[in-house]
Amino acid sequence: MRTVYLDHAATTPIAPEVREVVAQAMEECWGNPSSLHLFGRKARDLLDEARVTIAHALGCLDAEVLFTSGGTESDNMAIFGAARVAPPHRRHVVTTAIEHHAVLHACQRLQQEGWDVTYLPVDRYGMVDPDDVRRALREDTWLVSVMHANNEIGTLQPVREIAALCRERGVWFHCDAVQTFGLLDVKVDELGVDMLSVSAHKLYGPKGVGALYLRGGVKIAPLLVGGAQEREMRAGTENIPAIAGFAKAVELSQSRYASASRQVWQLRERLRVRLQEWIPDLQVNGHPQQCHPGILSVTFEGVSAESLLIALDRRGIAASAGAACSAGSIEPSHVLLALGMSEEQAMSTIRLSLGRGNTPEEIGFAAEVIAEEVNRLRSRSVKNLPVAGSE
Numbered sequence: 001m002r003t004v005y006l007d008h009a010a011t012t013p014i015a016p017e018v019r020e021v022v023a024q025a026m027e028e029c030w031g032n033p034s035s036l037h038l039f040g041r042k043a044r045d046l047l048d049e050a051r052v053t054i055a056h057a058l059g060c061l062d063a064e065v066l067f068t069s070g071g072t073e074s075d076n077m078a079i080f081g082a083a084r085v086a087p088p089h090r091r092h093v094v095t096t097a098i099e100h101h102a103v104l105h106a107c108q109r110l111q112q113e114g115w116d117v118t119y120l121p122v123d124r125y126g127m128v129d130p131d132d133v134r135r136a137l138r139e140d141t142w143l144v145s146v147m148h149a150n151n152e153i154g155t156l157q158p159v160r161e162i163a164a165l166c167r168e169r170g171v172w173f174h175c176d177a178v179q180t181f182g183l184l185d186v187k188v189d190e191l192g193v194d195m196l197s198v199s200a201h202k203l204y205g206p207k208g209v210g211a212l213y214l215r216g217g218v219k220i221a222p223l224l225v226g227g228a229q230e231r232e233m234r235a236g237t238e239n240i241p242a243i244a245g246f247a248k249a250v251e252l253s254q255s256r257y258a259s260a261s262r263q264v265w266q267l268r269e270r271l272r273v274r275l276q277e278w279i280p281d282l283q284v285n286g287h288p289q290q291c292h293p294g295i296l297s298v299t300f301e302g303v304s305a306e307s308l309l310i311a312l313d314r315r316g317i318a319a320s321a322g323a324a325c326s327a328g329s330i331e332p333s334h335v336l337l338a339l340g341m342s343e344e345q346a347m348s349t350i351r352l353s354l355g356r357g358n359t360p361e362e363i364g365f366a367a368e369v370i371a372e373e374v375n376r377l378r379s380r381s382v383k384n385l386p387v388a389g390s391e
Helices: 016-028 038-058 071-083 101-112 130-136 159-169 240-278 305-314 334-338 360-383
Strands: 065-068 092-096 116-120 141-145 172-176 195-199 210-214 283-285 295-299 323-326 329-332 349-353
Touching: 016 240, 038 065, 038 195, 038 240, 065 071, 071 101, 071 141, 071 172, 071 195, 071 210, 092 101, 101 116, 116 130, 130 159, 141 159, 159 172, 240 295, 240 360, 305 349, 305 360, 329 334
Parallel strands: 092 116, 092 141, 141 172, 172 195
Antiparallel strands: 065 210, 195 210, 283 295, 295 349, 323 329
C-alpha cells in the first residue's frame, strides 16, 4: 500500500546521516563525559562539539546551551526554573491561551502554588496582539512565555515585538521554538529572547533530546538536582549518542533550511489549493502568511475528524486531529476553541503537516484521497439523517 506521511509536526523520521552518527557514538563514545580517563574524554569532546554546533545555529555562546530530554523538559525547566528564583513580590506570569501543554500545564501548576497567571486571547488567526501583552504586564510580572509557531495551526507569533516589550519592563521572556528550529532561521539575538526551547525529533533527529537556550546572566533554579552536569543546571549523565545525533540534525538543517522551507511551503500551498478546488467549503485555519511553512490546519464541516483520520490511515495517509486524547475521551483542541471555533468545528478539524521528504506526487495523491474520503463520509452522514416525521 502506498503511504504518505503528513504528520511531521508530531515527529519527523530520523535522517540517515543522523542515524549513522548515533550508531557511531554508541560504539565509539560510550564513556561517561564526566570521567577524566580516555573514554570519558572522547565522550566529552563529542559533547562539546555538539554544543558548539547547536550554539552556532542559535547564534549564541556554547555555554548558553543546556541539553535536556526534549521540548517538554526545556519548557518546564524555563518556567519552573524562573519561578523558583523570583522575588516574593513578583509572582505573575503571562502566556497565551494556545501554548503547548508543556507550558500551559506548568503555568497551571504555578497557579496551584499561589502564582497569578494571565492567559492572553488570540485573534481568529491564532495570533496574540503585542498590545495585549503590553497591557498585561504589571509591576509584579516576572515571566512571559509565548511560542514561536503554534503546533496545531502554524501561526507565527510576533516574538520580536513581545520580547522588546519584556526587555523594556525588565521581564524575562521565554519562547517555545520546538516547531520552528531547523526549518526557519531561529537566532536568539534577533528574536530577543532570554530563554528558548528546542527539540531534536522535530528536525529529523532522535527522540529524547532537546536543549534550552539560557541567556548569559539569566539565573534560574535547576529542575533536576544531583551531579554537576550542564553547568550544574541539569543533573544526570548526558545522552551522548542522542546529543551527537541532535547536532548532526541541526548541521543538516542549517545547510538545507532555506531551500527546505521554500520547498515545504510550495507543497503545502499545492495541497491547500487542491483541497479547496475539490472541497469548496473547506476552512483553512491559522494565519495565511505569518505561518509555519509546513502546517496546514483544515476544517471539514459535518465530518468527524476521528472518522476521517481512520479512513485516511486505511489508505496509507498519516495525519492528526485538531483534538487531544484526555483520560480516554476525545476533547476539542484548546487551540481551536481559542480561535472562536465551536466544539463541533474543532472536532471536524485535522492537521496536515509536511516535511522535506514529501513529493509533489505524494501531495497530489493525498489531496485526491482526502477529498474522496470527506465526500464519502458526508454522503454517509446524509443517508443516516432521520426522515422527516419519523420517530
